[in-house]
Amino acid sequence: MRGRATLLSLLIVLAFAGHGAGQSVNPSSVVAVPDVGHAHAELGLSSYRVDAFVEDSGVSQEFPRNLDFRIGVLRLSYSPLETFALGVEVPYRWTSYRGGGPEGSIRARGNPGIGLFLDWAPEGREDRLRPSFRLEYMTLRTGTDRVLSVSDGGSRFSGTLQLTAFPGPLPAPWRGLASVHVEYGPAAGDDPRHLESSLLLQAGRRLVAGRWMELTVCTVAGYQASSEARQEANLFHNRTSHGAFAGVLLYLEAARSDVRLPSLSLSLSKDLRPRNAPSGWRVGLSLTRAF
């Protein structure tokens, strides 16, 4: 009952969170807590090619050049207690706007800051949805120009609730996952406080099962919203924005829990009906391994 209330509260927060879209959601990345005394490493890569910016009215403004946002994230966590893990996140961003013409291009890259997170995956019945939580604080460096810099200088507090349906209520070849992410950025300088949120759903089934590895394909869909759209592009960071996305996701994972091989996930998704937000394609990749 309490779990349902928590989920409902998070969904209500999501509904009232304003609207935003950007690159921050990498469908390939999931919360994972290693066994006690063990560590977990994740390398996430995401590339976002923006074709246009879509106004609130639906008017689409096409960019004459290639606008790309890429982000690499290294997450390391360690589990000192049963079901808990402490971790650190180090992102690195590349931003570029290039194309023909003598007017130059924009290239920005660098580490925007560092994040600390706490993961919790409480024990639960095998036949129920399995929740896991992540609380994170990320401090960001001040950018020199807020439009295409790799950091806007604001700190972030975020919380993620993930519900996994495998193993669990779904029969063996099937898998499903739902994730709700809420992010709060306090006011910084001239920029007011903001709230971002996203909902991510995955559903699919195992395609191939080998002795060591298995391949699973999923469809993925989500929705992002922000009250002060600090999306990667920061194109209109003072306007609310929102948008959905959908795509496919492939998991290549160890077939059994006793097989300690790295897992790989690869996603391809497209923005759908963005408003006050960029529109484009994104490719996400996540490589994980427990130690």
Place this chain on the structure above:
Amino acid sequence: MRMKATLRLVGFAVCGLVLLSLSGAPQVPTLTRGPGLGRVSDTAVAVVWNTDLAADSRVEYASEEGSWSTVELEEATRRHVVVLDGLASGATYRYRVYSDGIPLAEESSFRAPRDRIESRFRFAVIGDTNDVDVPTRIADRLVEADVDFALHMGDVVYPSGAEKDYDAQFFTPFSRWLRRGPVLPTLGNHDVMTERGAPYLANFLLPANDTTGNSRFYAFRQANALFVSLDVESLEFGAESPQYKWLVRTLASAPETWKFVYFHTPPYSSAHPNGVVRLILCPLFERYGVDLVLAGHEHLYERTHPIRAFSSSGPGVVYVTEGGGGAILSPFQQEGFSAYVASRFSYVIVEIDGSRLTLSASEPDGSVFDSVVLEKSESVPPRMTPVLPSAKHPPPIVVRP
């Protein structure tokens, strides 16, 4: 009894006579707006006024030493638009307006558009006009500065660009200026809130573009300068849009010494920049040699260093935000590209003298708080020299003999 009947009869007769005399009184049109001036082409000026009753339209006009000419339209209307063409370049004309033969306003004067061979003129920049006091004082300064015309950076009427607010918020506060010269605006985000800017398009007489046939975006020429107004609030301006292609054609074919582009939201701002405009349109401004990009939206005054290739480290395009026309002032956090930024009510005067441009930003009382000179030659991009106004004698503009 007979006395009462007689009195009643007399009463009816008097009432009847009064009603008869009232119904037979001649209906006199009264001025409800204007007169004001519009600029419909590079050679013509339109005189515009509204009356409470439908009536004909007549304008008498004369150059300072010439004889009076008359343009008359017989059609009875409440909105009167009389176009005066064939004017001598840059000449000052006196004019009077009449409807049904009745003079509606005191004689005023305007200056005709200047043709290409001229290279000296002055224009004003205003933006985000709100309240009554600040716009009224700015209008007085425009008259004193004797500019040829004023550009308006959008958000002409708050809160939603509705027709019902135009008189109180724009035509009345600016009436003193509007009798002397036109205001050439660009669409602001508040202006497009009512029927995508229909009242704005109906109220301003502007050149039409050859792509959409209306004045959502347009260009005009004055002396050795090209002026381009864009709609970045309600229309596509992306790479495949008709507006973008029109802009490329217009800038590429312009031989003018000076090129000015203006629209509502600033691509470079220490408040909230429009990053989409920056990425899509600013490379075009550099490619085609635009000298000054003017915007509003943020309720402050800001001037950037010259910017080229998204960097302010050398010669390039200067971006000016003039949004201090009376709306609540905006906070800002000064960016590296910003040469001067101040959250204050203001207007800008730009004076062109051949290849020299002087820009002065002033408060509504006329005191200059920022000034800069741009100089250019045929082969060298404009060079910017900030001019620091003297606190004692801050000249609002450089007045030339």
